[in-house]
Amino acid sequence: MKTLFILAIAVLIAVPVLAAELPAGSPEPNLLLAGLVKTGGPATSSSADGAVSSRESHLARALELPATELYPSDEPAEVAADFDLKLPEEELPDSDIPLTLNDKVQYFLSYFQGRARPVFARWLSRSERYLPMMKEVFRKESLPEDLVYVAMIESGFSPHAYSVARAVGPWQFMSGTGKRYALRIDNWIDERRDPPKSTVAAALYLKELYGLFNKDWYLAAAGYNAGENKILRAIDMYNSRDFWELSKGSYLKRETKDYVPKLLAAAIIAKEPYKYGFADVAYLPPIEFDTVPIPTQTDLDLVARLCDVPVQTLRDLNPELRRWATPPDYPGYELKLPKGKKELFAAEYAKVPEDKRYTPKVLYTRYRMKKGDTLARVASRYGTTPQVLAQLNRLGKTKKMRGRVLTIPVQPVSHDAPVNVVAKKDSREFNKYYTVKKGDTLYSLARRFNVSARILSAWNNIKGKIALRSGRRIIVAKFVEKEGGMVPAKEENS
Numbered sequence: 001m002k003t004l005f006i007l008a009i010a011v012l013i014a015v016p017v018l019a020a021e022l023p024a025g026s027p028e029p030n031l032l033l034a035g036l037v038k039t040g041g042p043a044t045s046s047s048a049d050g051a052v053s054s055r056e057s058h059l060a061r062a063l064e065l066p067a068t069e070l071y072p073s074d075e076p077a078e079v080a081a082d083f084d085l086k087l088p089e090e091e092l093p094d095s096d097i098p099l100t101l102n103d104k105v106q107y108f109l110s111y112f113q114g115r116a117r118p119v120f121a122r123w124l125s126r127s128e129r130y131l132p133m134m135k136e137v138f139r140k141e142s143l144p145e146d147l148v149y150v151a152m153i154e155s156g157f158s159p160h161a162y163s164v165a166r167a168v169g170p171w172q173f174m175s176g177t178g179k180r181y182a183l184r185i186d187n188w189i190d191e192r193r194d195p196p197k198s199t200v201a202a203a204l205y206l207k208e209l210y211g212l213f214n215k216d217w218y219l220a221a222a223g224y225n226a227g228e229n230k231i232l233r234a235i236d237m238y239n240s241r242d243f244w245e246l247s248k249g250s251y252l253k254r255e256t257k258d259y260v261p262k263l264l265a266a267a268i269i270a271k272e273p274y275k276y277g278f279a280d281v282a283y284l285p286p287i288e289f290d291t292v293p294i295p296t297q298t299d300l301d302l303v304a305r306l307c308d309v310p311v312q313t314l315r316d317l318n319p320e321l322r323r324w325a326t327p328p329d330y331p332g333y334e335l336k337l338p339k340g341k342k343e344l345f346a347a348e349y350a351k352v353p354e355d356k357r358y359t360p361k362v363l364y365t366r367y368r369m370k371k372g373d374t375l376a377r378v379a380s381r382y383g384t385t386p387q388v389l390a391q392l393n394r395l396g397k398t399k400k401m402r403g404r405v406l407t408i409p410v411q412p413v414s415h416d417a418p419v420n421v422v423a424k425k426d427s428r429e430f431n432k433y434y435t436v437k438k439g440d441t442l443y444s445l446a447r448r449f450n451v452s453a454r455i456l457s458a459w460n461n462i463k464g465k466i467a468l469r470s471g472r473r474i475i476v477a478k479f480v481e482k483e484g485g486m487v488p489a490k491e492e493n494s
Helices: 002-021 029-039 047-063 077-085 103-113 117-140 145-155 175-180 195-212 217-226 228-238 254-271 300-307 311-317 342-349 375-381 386-392 442-448 453-459
Strands: 289-293 334-338 363-368 405-410 429-435 473-482 485-488
Touching: 103 117, 103 254, 117 145, 117 195, 117 254, 145 195, 145 217, 145 254, 175 195, 195 217, 195 228, 217 228, 217 254, 289 342, 300 311, 300 334, 300 342, 311 334, 375 386, 386 405, 442 453, 442 473, 453 473
Parallel strands: none
Antiparallel strands: 289 334, 363 405, 429 473, 473 485
16 A cells, blocks of 8 residues: 555656656647546557556556546536536627516517518517607606517517507507597597507506516516416416416416517517627608697698698508598597698697688498388488499499399488487498408408408308308498487397
8 A cells, every 4th residue: 555655646746747748749648547537548659658547557456536526527417417418608689677678578689680570670670660759658657668669579669560469559558458448439539549648558558567567567468468367377377477487387378478488589670680680770760740729620631721631641640540531529648740741730720710620521421222112111221322333333224123233322421510310220330341361261350350251141141051251242231320429239130
């Protein structure tokens, strides 16, 4: 044993000398010796190295130490192995909402840069039109400005966005949620499409969700998508308040599981678009406008003439307006005008008598002639004449009218005018049409427009289970005048 101890001391003293004498390009001493210990064989063919190999082999056996203990790593073995497999972490942009980069977020980063690049480029182009206004609203409500990217993944910043679930506008509000936050929704106006007003409503809703979910923006965003009750039930079911844990279960829908990573990916790219291949996007200028109060219902055509701008410009600035005029019974309604037109409009508008500001428009409905119908009877029902119907529908002297579809002019009364109660048979009916697209079925359209398939069939004279032809216009809703307004017709009367 004494001899072995002396031999060990001698070898340890000799190792630095050996390292100093290694020729340029030789393996490092530690790697060389580690190879000797692991294999017990020579690392080179030189006799000197062979002698060292022999001594080191004896040393390892004498001390009975494994190689990893003879030359320990700086880190535990499992950490070193993980480090080898771990990719360099990507530097994320500054944000006032917590940004995370994981497999799910990385998937949507790749998706937006790849297959969905044209769509995302349009979103980016449109974003600058509304971002300044939206960020200002969020600042006033003391909310993170980067929550504006919720509108990006909801609608691509489009005021006219409409989902199959009947969510509307840039923030995709359902009717009930919009009304909860004081957005007016009726036949004349839908303020879910009004960018400033709907942004205020979205800010209030997100603030409420943030408080409900203990100041967790991931859960708040998930609640915005699925509804707060759905997320609360998921928290209770999985006993976790971690969104990523909740998304591992089967209770939440795929759309909700993808919602947060999609939001994070959209924010990451939108904050540094050049870094992700979107340096060539042409951005629309920020929207700018003045607002003027409209005391009584007013035609957009009149406003356009007074301001000397195209009527389409007014429609683009006021996407919430559903018809040709401002809404009735809304004296405080603020109409958006092109920047710089406010004074001109106010001066000219004051010259127009109140009863000249709004003119009822002629609308059209369709009616399928039934057994026993005559042109005179139908004309009387809709407040027109047989001659008008014959001319409009190019009717000759044919006597066969049953089953024929007539286009009928109907003129709604002004909301401000006195309303006469008319008999049921004289009620004026208005139809809403939809153009069938590929893949539409009677039952999918029934769900979409919240009407029974039986009623859709009756309205459109669809008999049996036939396929809907793409391009066909079908009736999906019926309205009747009631007290000067438009209300849904009862299905049993259709």
